[in-house]
Amino acid sequence: MSFQPVFAQFWKKVKESIENKTYAKLTLAKTIGDTELKNIYVRPVLLENDVLSFSIIARYKTEEIESFHSLEEAFFVLAPYMNNPFLTALLFTTENDIIFKLNKKRVGTIIEQAPTFKNASDVILEMKEKGI
Template sequence: MTYEDDFNEFWKTVEQSIEAQAFAKLTMAKTIGKPELKNIFLRPLYGKADFKVLLKYSFRPRETEDIEEEMTLEAALPIIKAHLKSAFLSVLLFTTEKDVTFKISKKGVGSITEGYPTFKNIIPAE
């Protein structure tokens, strides 16, 4: 099983958390090296018609302004995938039900772990 297979399983959990209206935040972490890009965050934008996310690129030098984009979850997926294993080795899903962590080992093997929820309430992006 490749890390891509494990990530696809992880992403199903992301989609299920949105369907259950439990999605609180998604964070890419554990950077490779010391890149300028420090984190990528997805925050929920629960609208009347459809669900969207606010994708935020957070940079290490304070002088560099963060970049935010509103998009669908489907549009965010290729962005998240493009940064896996090239810039980040882990993705953390925070829901009101549980926290789920996807990690890629140095050998390129993926793993998924679950823990108690960090968030009790959802704070939508503005």
């Protein structure tokens, strides 16, 4: 059984959190073994003309590489990293923490927990103020 449909459901929750202005942070973590790539962080940024983009920071053992993408592009950038090397994607929102996990058989599940963050990301709050 493929985990991609469950990851697509998880991504739908990412989109909803942005639309609802509750998005705080997204992190890919828990690698398989000792890998060069340690984490990937996804944070919203406002570009010129108030265009929403996403900063994707790939943290390696010796460096960090940042790239900027639309929300749709971000899905295609991040999806290949699930199962190789990451087993977990954590979406932090002001309503709850949503965790996408792959088990040993690579079956995906989504778990919701109490929120870690009380406030949405600064960029999301700025968008709310500007009515974007």
